Amino acid sequence: MSAANANTAGKAEVKQAIQRWQDAIQTRDVEQIMANYTPDVVAYDAVLQLRFNGKEAYGKHWQLCLEMCPNDMVFEPAEAHISMSGELALVYCLVRCGEKDESGQQNVSWMRMTTGYKKVDGQWLIEHEHFSVPFDMMSLKALFDLDPDNEHKVRSVPSGMNTVTPHLVCAGAGKAIEFYTKGQCRCDV
Numbered sequence: 001m002s003a004a005n006a007n008t009a010g011k012a013e014v015k016q017a018i019q020r021w022q023d024a025i026q027t028r029d030v031e032q033i034m035a036n037y038t039p040d041v042v043a044y045d046a047v048l049q050l051r052f053n054g055k056e057a058y059g060k061h062w063q064l065c066l067e068m069c070p071n072d073m074v075f076e077p078a079e080a081h082i083s084m085s086g087e088l089a090l091v092y093c094l095v096r097c098g099e100k101d102e103s104g105q106q107n108v109s110w111m112r113m114t115t116g117y118k119k120v121d122g123q124w125l126i127e128h129e130h131f132s133v134p135f136d137m138m139s140l141k142a143l144f145d146l147d148p149d150n151e152h153k154v155r156s157v158p159s160g161m162n163t164v165t166p167h168l169v170c171a172g173a174g175k176a177i178e179f180y181t182k183g184q185c186r187c188d189v
Contacts, residue, residue, distance in 0.1 A: 007084050010084045010089065011082045011084060011089075013124055014084070014089045014091065014117055014124050015080075015082070016124075017036065017117060017123075017124035017125075017126075018077065018080060018091065020036060021033070021036040021126070022075055022076075022077070024036060025073050025075045026073065028073070030059050030062050030063050030066065033059075033062050034055055034058070034059045034062065036126055037055050037058065037125055037127075037129075038055070038118060038125045039054065039055050040053075040054060040055075040127070041055055041058055041126060041127060041128065042127075042128050043058045043061070043128070043129045043130070044130040044131070044132070045058075045061060045131050046111060046132050046133050047061075047131075048061065048064070049061075058129075069099040070099075071102065072099060072100040073098075073099055074096055074098045074099055074100060075096075076095065076096040077093045077094070078093055078094050078095070078096065078148070079094070080092070080093040081093060087118060087119040088116065088117070088118055088119075089116070089117040089124065090114070090116055091114070091116075091117065092112075092113065092115070093113055094110050094111070094112060094113070094148055095110070095111050095112075095113045095131070096108045096109075097109060097110070097111045109133070109144035109145070110146055110147065110148060111131050111132065111133050112130075112131070112132045112133070112134075113129070113130065113131050114129075114130045115130070116129075134146060
């Protein structure tokens with residue numbers, strides 16, 4: 001088999017592994033989810049702690065996440081990019097992540113995901129997983145309202161602000177103040 005054909009076949013296998021992982025998440029069965037990881041997985045999740053070392057620790061984290069989101073999970077990778085080299089594959093993409101409430105309304109945000117796969121005994125398993133959310137440097141708040149389909153969207157609260165603060169801007173304000181203070185207006189400015 002040529003290198004190009006092997007690469008194409010390998011990418012197809014990794015796509016199947018990604019789908020198997022997504023299907024396992026929908027079962028909400030931690031054992032099924034964790035079957036997609038190597039025993040020594042290192043995960044950098046966006047929730048709770050800096051790093052999870054090993055399948056057991058990350059499995060406990062998955063259990064906690066499932067308990068925090070009791071409804072149907074939403075985990076939808078978009079435009080996954082796969083790079084391959086032999087028995088290793090790197091996948092990165094944006095992921096719609098969240099849950100559906102009782103009425104079917106999705107409460108989701110976009111996250112960034114990078115996943116390293118390793119072929120073990122003929123099966124592609126996740127050796128490293130990293131989820132993150134961008135944050136605003138001024139307010140230190142996570143930017144859950146970002147949308148890859150509308151990257152120029154105006155944020156409801158500007159960066160560095162905790163609330164929306166209304167203010168008035170008008171041309172010639174200095175002349176208006178001078179007029180009011182010198183004219184008939186008997187007001188304090």
